[in-house]
Amino acid sequence: MMALAAIVVDSLVYASWLFIVSIGLTLIFGVMNVLNVAHGSLYALGAYTAAWGVGMYVGGAPDAGFVLLAIMLVAAIVVGVLVGILIERGVLRWVYGRDEIVIVLATYAVFLVLEDVMKLIFGPESYIAFQPRFLFGTVSVAGIPYVGYDLLLVPLVALIGVGIWAAIHRTRPGKLLIAVIHDREIASALGINVARFFTVTFLCGAILGALGGALSAPLISVVPGIGVELIVLAFAVVVIGGLGSVEGAAIGALLVGLGRTAAVFFRPELELFVVFVVMTVVLAVRPEGLFGKPQTRRI
Amino acid sequence: MxxxxxxxxxxxxxxxxxxxxxxxxxxxxxxxxxxxxxxxxxxxxxxxxxxxxxxxxxxxxxxxxxxxxxxxxxxxxxxxxIHRSFQIPQLFPGLTVYENLLLSVGVFGHRRPPWWRPLVRPETQQEARRVMEQYRIADSAETRVDRLPQGVRKLLDIAMAMVGGxxxxxxxxxxxxxxxxxxxxxxxxxxxxxxxxxxxxxxxxxxxxxxxxxxxxxxxxxxxxxxxxxxxxxxxxxxxxxxxxxxxxxxxxxxx
Amino acid sequence: MTALRNIRPTTAGIVLAAAALLGLWPLLPAWAAHTAAVSLGGGLVALGLMILIRFGLVSFGQGLFFAIGGYAAALANQFLGITDMLVLSVAGIAAAGMIAWALGYIVRGHRGIFFAMLNLAFSMILFGILAKTVALGSTDGFSVGVPTLLGVAPGPEAGRLTFVLFGFIVISSALVAWMVDRILASPVGYAGQGVRENELRLRYLGVSARGAVHLAYIMAAKLAALGGVFTVLLIGHVTPEDTAYWTKSGEFVFVAILGGAGNVAAPFIAQTVFELVRTFALQYVPEAWQMLLGITLLLVILFLPGGLWSLVDRLRGRDA
Structure with missing residues (x-):
């Protein structure tokens, strides 16, 4: 019974984390048809910047409180906006209209560059920013103690998810965005500034990626290579749910979260294996994902 | 009947x-x-x-x-x-008219062709040219298909459908x-x-x-x-x- | 990317290149011979990707078959005591061929990013298995002894790269490149251009697009496996991280794009450039090696979509 409760809570926490680190990827793909490999770099940069910022602040003010959370948020926004603009205006706009796989390669190139940029800026050592994690004490669920920060991720991420969904489906710019998703050319002919929607979407996705990293900073040790691992995991999450679908990313996160947590409990050696087996099965049977819509062709 | x-x-x-x-x-x-x-x-x-x-x-x-x-x-x-042509011509857009026909003639119906025999041979080249003449599109032979006027595209589409008789x-x-x-x-x-x-x-x-x-x-x-x-x-x-x-x-x- | 006219059988060029490499053996310093042999091994993997690129497909998981080849050779060496490089090569190709045949039924209906992602997932599954299975060496992998050929064993004083191994790699790479060259010039290879340009028309020409993709997938897998066998024999070691992890697959994609799809020589040239630059970069600017790769990849995508080989075509004059 306790094991079951632990699996459920752990899965939820892990799924929330997966959702927040993947949602930007699926958002960008859904609107722009760009599968952004550099999402892994945004995550890592967000984590590095947040950890660095927290470390700097704590060094000067040992009993720093909730300011740390503000620092993390600012770090995510700064990284997302700066790097997002750089990627979208500097690279992507030169390859819009080319084959989608060419665009993937372009973002892969950006990813490679940013890997080394991070090493140059932050060096090879690890950054640890555990302080924010202890702001909320511990909470006991079914007799098991949990770190409050971890548990708070669940409602926070749920809020972000609902916010994104509402922004797309319940606001005027969101409705215009759906028009852009549906048919770029017609949207453009109707006077919608498609280029601006692309830039804004990419920035939002980039900020979300960096935010995922910033929120992860207290949970992990920030070292070179975290973006490399993250991006394949995020691919699995968004592909399982259906590339481009917000609801799908949530389902993908829950599935991967549950699968991986269960594996950790019962057969730890299958941890990574489970994730990619689910991804493979979904891709093989329903490539558009559990929530995607199959495309039909007219001749 | x-x-x-x-x-x-x-x-x-x-x-x-x-x-x-x-x-x-x-x-x-x-x-x-x-x-x-x-x-x-x-x-x-x-x-x-x-x-x-x-x-x-x-x-x-x-x-x-x-x-x-x-x-x-x-x-x-x-x-x-049974072959067909299409309402929207289905061509190989990055290739020229001649290359479209050469490719069509060369691959037509091949399920397991010998891997050592090149596709571009005198017979296939001749046949591709013959089809171009027959459908009167030889003037556009060296034009890339995505730059062709609609009429020529339609003709090429039908010509490609006729490959293989x-x-x-x-x-x-x-x-x-x-x-x-x-x-x-x-x-x-x-x-x-x-x-x-x-x-x-x-x-x-x-x-x-x-x-x-x-x-x-x-x-x-x-x-x-x-x-x-x-x-x-x-x-x-x-x-x-x-x-x-x-x-x-x-x-x-x-x-x- | 590549127009139809770009395929010209290059038998003479392949024979010349192989003869030159063999003839240069006594003059080559050890590092150069090693680099040349390693480039041939990696080049074979990129050659397989080049076939797929001609079909309009990019695999972000070719490390799967590279690893299968490497591990087949290492396991046959470790557990069966086989040291013959010819037998090890055949074992690697056979293992990859069978697995690609089976997986091919799944991937042949996929295109674009779905093809890329599915192969990525396959390779990550294998990585997960290799890294966590003690019997398969876990993350440490295996070491492989110095190989023999048809009973010819190197003397005790010989290093890892013997003339026998070098010659074997050069000659088999040349033979394989020649075969691929012929295949690309045959209807099977051209079917790939049909898949890339317009699959619907290809089907209406009586060619099974899925069947053609399946065939190309198996060919690419066998090439990657042979490259894996060669690499393991040259390095003497195999690990999951250096074969099946997605970053390795990404490297192969980089090489294939850098070379371009215009000629079977292109992937080998690109792999050689890659190896040379890596050697120097890791020595002088180790923290900028990936940046160099990324910038190069961007430049190729933006300004040289036909890869390095398009420079050769340009030199020869566009139409020949």
């Missing part, structure tokens, strides 16, 4: 709530040139898609030369001798997108070339003048069903066809 080359019996196909074909039974004799008319969404292209194996009918059978080919793949229908060819709106002045030129070219090959032709067409001039027989579709089937004059003057398909009284067919 002569031996049927193609015969369909009670074909049906629905897409969700849309009935694209219902109880379609037609028969085409070898050597006939059949025009197919009908408003948009009447089921003409669905009919072509089913006969060529692109879609599998929900009900009914398709017989070709007496053999049941229902549910066969596009490749199998092509191998059996089909027993029957389905032309899906061969004159769509071509100016009224050019229509008869293009269609005349095509029909001449097809007659000399001896292929049986079924063509979908919106222009009743074109239908009246070139078809031996006309089939009219409406909402997935066969509305009328018979001699051009008879079908084109049928009041139901005039109401639902033609929309106006057609000029007298010049020669049927």
């Amino acid at each position: 002569p031996e049927a080359l193609l015969e369909t019996r009670g074909l049906g196909k629905t897409f969700g709530a849309v009935v694209a074909a219902e109880d379609v039974s037609v028969s085409v004799a070898a050597g006939e040139i059949v025009g197919v008319i009908g408003a948009n969404g009447a089921g003409k292209t669905t009919f072509c898609n089913m006969v060529t194996g692109y879609l599998t009918p929900d009900q009914g059978r398709i017989l070709f030369r007496g053999a049941d080919i229902t549910g066969c793949t596009v490749g199998e229908a092509t191998a059996a001798g 089909p027993a029957m060819i389905l032309l899906d709106e061969p004159t769509s997108g071509i100016s009224t002045e050019e229509k008869f030129d293009v269609m005349g070219n095509v029909i001449d070339a097809l007659r000399s090959s001896g292929a049986t032709v079924l063509f979908v067409e919106h222009d009743m003048d074109v239908v009246g001039r070139y078809a031996d027989r006309v089939i009219a579709f409406r909402e997935g069903r066969v509305l009328a089937d018979g001699a051009p004059r008879e079908v084109l003057e049928n009041p139901a066809v005039i109401e639902h398909v033609v929309g106006r009284r057609p000029p007298r067919p010049t020669d049927a």
